[in-house]
Amino acid sequence: MTSHHLLLLPGDGIGPEVAGEVEKLVQWFSNRGLARFEIEKDLVGGAAYDEHGVALADDALNRALAADAVLFGAVGGPKWNDVPYNQRPEAGLLRLRKDLGLFANLRPAICYPALAEASALKREYVDGLNLVIVRELTGGVYFGEPKEIVTLENGEKRAVDTQIYTTHEIERIARVAFELARQRRGKVASSEKRNVMKTGVLWHQVVNEVHKDYQDVALEHILADNCGMQLVRNPKQFDVIVTDNLFGDLLSDVAAMLTGSLGMLPSASLGAEDPATGKRRALYEPVHGSAPDIAGQGLANPLAMIGSFAMALRYSFDLGQEADLVEKAVANVLAAGIRTKDIAAPGANTVSTSDMGDAVIREL
């Protein structure tokens, strides 16, 4: 049996707690002889800064480069508000994305019928919602240079960020979106601000060009501000939304919040396929943050992290059946009325992080 090499980077806040529940799951799979994992663990974010003075040590990066997949918890917290910019917790995540070449970030926003009540939106707007935001993750304003603050002669400061996109960066993310739409409902909405941004103009052109190879997929273009609106007005109109790094950051958070259960949402960040092995680098992480306010209290919902592990099973380890198994177990646990506090409901049974993990394993 091949052994799957997984790097666990729990990070800060509730990261370690929710990662702990995945470790139980891995143990369960190993005990049953259903799959073999080789697990390594390392530090990222504030935890890495405290230990090494950087948000991701070279050692951890090298481990990530060598792993079949990285499972990432969350980073950040008030404790590190004043660390220097280049060492801030987020820098660890950004370095991973960049150095692993994880250009395609897939963020599903799925509303579980059992949880639709938790949404601020009326049930009919979100029940059955199932869209994916495909966010470009290694370009745009996150990484473009110049990115600096300079002091002017008059003593004022001047800050600059630069958004850059080249043809091939847009092309490859567009392909990911079209391929994904083919396996889904066959619809892509491409979002930019071509009415004010040149990167939006190029984005729009290149997506149209790539679309010629995917005539079976319906393509619409939607300005990013309108996309934010439409997500609130009628989210079920969308299947796949493809957009740049910064718009993807905002729009995926809005989309996630529509479901009413942030604690449920996994995500995958994928690199290019290696033509020799057919493999791609990958990092999986929950959409939620490090939630420092509830860290260490057993209140966190581990299901987004468990869902991220299921995505790793499916996309990185070719264990689709095992992924189905995990996702089915999660659905059953929810249907049985077992809830962490964030998704608590009248009549349901509110449990701790660890009880939730155990409940999923019982269901398996």
Add this chain to the structure above:
Amino acid sequence: MTSHHLLLLPGDGIGPEVAGEVEKLVQWFSNRGLARFEIEKDLVGGAAYDEHGVALADDALNRALAADAVLFGAVGGPKWNDVPYNQRPEAGLLRLRKDLGLFANLRPAICYPALAEASALKREYVDGLNLVIVRELTGGVYFGEPKEIVTLENGEKRAVDTQIYTTHEIERIARVAFELARQRRGKVASSEKRNVMKTGVLWHQVVNEVHKDYQDVALEHILADNCGMQLVRNPKQFDVIVTDNLFGDLLSDVAAMLTGSLGMLPSASLGAEDPATGKRRALYEPVHGSAPDIAGQGLANPLAMIGSFAMALRYSFDLGQEADLVEKAVANVLAAGIRTKDIAAPGANTVSTSDMGDAVIREL
């Protein structure tokens, strides 16, 4: 009686229709001798392009510079999808903003109890919602240079946009937000992405600095992605949100959509106060766009445009009582169940653009 000098720029799509209803209102005020207006009209957007080959002719700009206030309809439509970038309809609006120095864009998101049902959000989340987004309007990625598309040696293209902010640009918009909060519920949320953008780092610093002069106002900092989330999760937590040009574009559209009645929302774009006269340049415009799909059919809701005129009465013409009168009339018309199609409700009376304008005048 002083005569107020108003430039009307109806623009494209439904712009001329909704502007027409404001003309009726102006007529009404003049007939009663309640106020004197000198109205000029000019072209902007696609309409200006068709006539002059540019989205705003110098002549129109000069009129705008000379006016006490500009009332702007909407621009754009599929007809002008293929005009050159610098002549696209939006360029007219951007030129007005820049050349009039309208750095402060105030976008209220108010949910009228009578219309709360129209929101995708549950009533309790939006009923009584009343927040203002203060968006920086003449800086950031909208205007920064370089802004270009170049062809590389390998034939690929490379597009660049540049986000720039200087201390004083942030300072003056922060002051607008704090002053406004003082007249409201005393709370400002400042939104940026300082975890990935240097402009966000500077924004955060400068807002903190300005806050020292407004210790009676509560300040919180919220990352822009989280702000998008919180707008969906619990919009009533906000009073004033201050943010940059691009984030303001997205967040204000999300906020507007929460109210369920885009056709109701006015906005004001203000310049700096002239120290000599105490006056500021100003442009008022509805938040909705040109809606080419319903243009010319008498379906458009003129209330956002009428509300924008009311804002002009209050902020540019010092006619606060008259503004109150108009706003009261609008509220009464709604309460009486008179609705355009976009805000139609069971049992209400659905009327045309022009009937709605007449209904407001009857109420006056």
